[in-house]
Amino acid sequence: MSQSQGVDPAKLAAARAAVAMVEDGMRLGLGTGSTAAIMVRELAARVAAEGLTLRCAATSRATAELAESLGLRIETLDQIGWLDLTIDGADEVDPHLHLVKGGGAAHLREKVVAAASDRMVVVADPAKVVETLGAFPLPVEVLEFGFETTRKLIRRALEAQDLGECDVLQRLRGSDPVITDEGNLILDLHLARIEDPVALARALSAIPGVVEHGLFLGMCDLAIIGREDGSVIELARNDIDADMLAQEGE
Ligand SMILES: O=C(CO)[C@H](O)[C@H](O)COP(=O)(O)O
Known part of the structure; x- marks a missing residue:
């Protein structure tokens, strides 16, 4: 073609x-x-x-x-x-x-x-x-409103799943925040391994400031x-x- x-x-x-x-x-x-x-x-x-x-x-x-x-x-x-x-x-x-x-x-x-x-x-x-998801940082789209609070709640959810040591980093383009087509921000979760994607998806979806996570199950x-x-x-x-x-x- x-x-x-x-x-x-x-x-x-x-x-x-x-x-x-x-x-x-x-x-x-x-x-x-x-x-x-x-x-x-x-x-x-x-x-x-x-x-x-x-x-x-x-x-x-x-x-x-x-x-x-x-x-x-x-x-x-x-x-x-x-x-x-x-x-x-x-x-x-x-x-x-x-x-x-x-x-x-x-x-x-x-x-x-x-x-x-x-x-x-x-x-x-x-x-x-891959055999196990997680080496690629997991993108999570979050509202700008209450951004730091949402990040805190995500960290808490990760701790509850023994993933508390992971970085939760805002995605930037240069020094500017990446803004999605829906006007939201992105947090990348550097998890390394996601042993239980179903449990993680459920925990992330339960956080009000999370618009959508990148797990497609x-x-x-x-x-x-x-x-x-x-x-x-x-x-x-x-x-x-x-x-x-x-x-x-x-
Ligand atoms: O989920 C996506 C965009 O949000 C892409 O499908 C994913 O990042 C793969 O992209 P590429 O084909 O460039 O590796």
Whole structure:
């Protein structure tokens, strides 16, 4: 299709395999991040070549702008109502297809869109596949109002889960706070390992100033992991085995 020069071959392979799943007439959610951006370019090229009729909702302003610049029409989620398929990237994917997302500060809209989709397919490179979530700092979108109080409550929740030693750092771009598309702030939780993502998700969601955390549990149906040689591995839940992890760690 359209792109390939200078594009990460593993991300491109994953993006192409996901775009091959798109059928005429589908209602699609378009993810955010570098892999999702490659997917959007591949999708736009397919639409142009085959004249597909699609309805698309974007998970961020950045994705909406990219898609529209490539000729894809973006509608709001409410205009479309429900989606057949969302294709998005991830920062980490574990053997249960639990995800950490939000490296691009878009996990709030990404979660809303994924929750309104029949299927969520993740596109990623092998570095994203982990046995245990947590090496990637967990993004938490929080309200500006009471920001320090919310940070304190998050620290308390982490202490209750024996994660009290971890840094809880505000995400900055240069010296300015990162502001999300919804006008909120991001705290990154440097946890190293998340032994019990379900318990952590529950504890974070119970804090009023937390708008949304980056744990996506039980939402992803399929992860397409691209490889440098252009091949892909498709992982349904519990398919990520020790062999693959060992191989990718070499
Ligand atoms: O969750 C996300 C944005 O909020 C991205 O999907 C995630 O950060 C992966 O991005 P990339 O494909 O650039 O590695």
